[in-house]
Amino acid sequence: MAVPGPGYSITVRVEAPPSASAAGDLTSAVGSSGAVITAFDVVESHGDRIVVDITCNALSADHASEVTRILGELPGVRVRKVSDRTFLVHLGGKIEVSSRVALANRDDLSRAYTPGVARVCTAIAENPEDARRLTVKRNSVAVVTDGSAVLGLGNIGPAGALPVMEGKAALFKKFAGVNAWPVCLDTQDTEEIIRTVELIAPAYGGINLEDIAAPRCFEIEERLRERLDIPVFHDDQHGTAMVVLGALRNALRVVEKDTADCRIVVCGVGAAGSAIIRLLQRKSPADVIAVDKDGIVHRDRGDTDPNLRSIAETTNAEGRTGELADAVVGADVFIGVSAPNVLTAADVARMNERAVVFALANPDPEIDPMEARKHAEVVATGRSDFPNQINNVLAFPGFFRGLLDAHAHGITDDMMIAASNAIADVVSGEEQVNASFIVPSVFDSAVAPAVAEAVRRAVREVEPATGGGGSGLPWSMAEDAEF
Ligand SMILES: NC(=O)c1ccc[n+]([C@@H]2O[C@H](COP(=O)([O-])OP(=O)(O)OC[C@H]3O[C@@H](n4cnc5c(N)ncnc54)[C@H](O)[C@@H]3O)[C@@H](O)[C@H]2O)c1
DSSP: OOOOEEEEEEEEEEEEOOOTTHHHHHHHHHHHTTOEEEEEEEEEEOSSOEEEEEEEEESSHHHHHHHHHHHHTSTTOEEEEEEEHHHHHHTTOSOOOOOSSOOSSHHHHHHHSTTTHHHHHHHHHHOGGGHHHHSGGGGEEEEEEOSSSBTTTBSOHHHHHHHHHHHHHHHHHHHHOOEEEEEEOSOOOHHHHHHHHHHHGGGOSEEEEOSOOTTHHHHHHHHHHHHOSSOEEEHHHHHHHHHHHHHHHHHHHHHTOOGGGOEEEEEOOSHHHHHHHHHHHTTOOSEEEEEETTEEOOGGGOOOSHHHHHHHHHSOTTOOOSOHHHHTTTOSEEEEOSOTTOOOHHHHHTSOSSEEEEEOOSSSOSSOHHHHHTTEEEEEESOTTSSSBOOGGGTHHHHHHHHHHTTOSOOOHHHHHHHHHHHHHHSOHHHHOBTTBSSOOTTOTTHHHHHHHHHHHHHHHHOTTOSOOOOOOSOOOOSSOOO
16 A cells, blocks of 8 residues: 655665666666655756756655665766665754844843843742743743653653654644744653653643543553643644544535544543543544443443543443444444555445545555445545644644643643534535545645634633733733734
């Protein structure tokens, strides 16, 4: 199913004879290897040779090496160097700090720094809530990880996780103007993580926990929410749940079913699956059946893990037992956040008419989407090379934008439901929603503002007094500075 993509893009600089056929020989060689050329630039021309940069997308790192080898074996061709364009993007990191104020002269310095800054410090010390208006706290989120569950790579530690956290920070800025900073912790001890986040919290308006393994992630989030007066949010759980619920809202529009009538199978009861189930239950589906690597979750299974026990208590009204294949019989919706290739086309055929299948395991889904489509009416994956990509980028930037703007102190399910509805409703009604378009593009600039606005409204319903508020400071300014 893999196709050459920009994740494995290389630029190969070669010297070749200046003959009329040289360009054709080079491009044919790349084409025959299965790579896709995206640019061909002659960077030098001499009497006896030309120097060419050939940029192409490959299937994998090994495939990229193979392309280079094939080029080097052409008569008269010499490979000078190979650049991996993905590594080039990461050189020196992907984000930086920049000043929002002028520092051109002594006058500027006296206000931005000493002596002027001292009066602002004193004002905040007297009224700490003013830190949300007079400091970076107003617009800053810590992206905290212990590196224990990074992408599909597993437990690769804090340094290995840093490029992902930087990327997350870049997305926060790009899509919602939020200043997010990676905080990669050199510990995987629950108590140390909680205490460290507690200690750094004063500088941030929100905490985005990221790529922390289940079940540790549940306790860390729960206890930080109790201790901190800023929103704490584990994106692998709730970001996923919001986008999945938004996508499901539109998928059910396509198949003309109500959530209340749907039997929904959720395969995978880790970080993502647990949060999806809990948010789904706020919409009162007919039943939810949870399935993990040990089969259908039910009350008599003898699970000792508190998360699984609480899922067992609130799902599977019929008390079904067995495997995934047993769970999906007669189901309306399958949501997979588990492992590759655990669902077959025959399983999908045993679901209800007009079935919906979300196969979200990354990078390889629970079922090949082409197979799923044989029997399901709506199919979604986590992949960018198929329609209906379920991508957390649709949720977290706008969600935090709204929380920060409303000076939120916490997060409720209602805020998350509001965000998921907003994501769905960017795909406007009958004209746009169809089986291949249940979620907006991640590059749709309407998404983050719509999510932020829905969240601001939801926060104000539960925290009406927190949207700014004066402290009697000797100045006046707009409550909501623009970011
Ligand atoms: N937007 C998205 O597309 C999106 C978002 C979040 C997670 N995911 C994907 O979902 C998967 C799970 O993520 P997570 O963070 O919840 O992981 P996790 O490790 O916390 O949970 C994995 C769950 O899958 C279950 N599982 C494993 N093998 C299984 C099998 N053969 N059959 C049934 N269940 C099985 C495990 O028992 C566990 O409950 C990953 O592949 C992840 O990339 C996709």
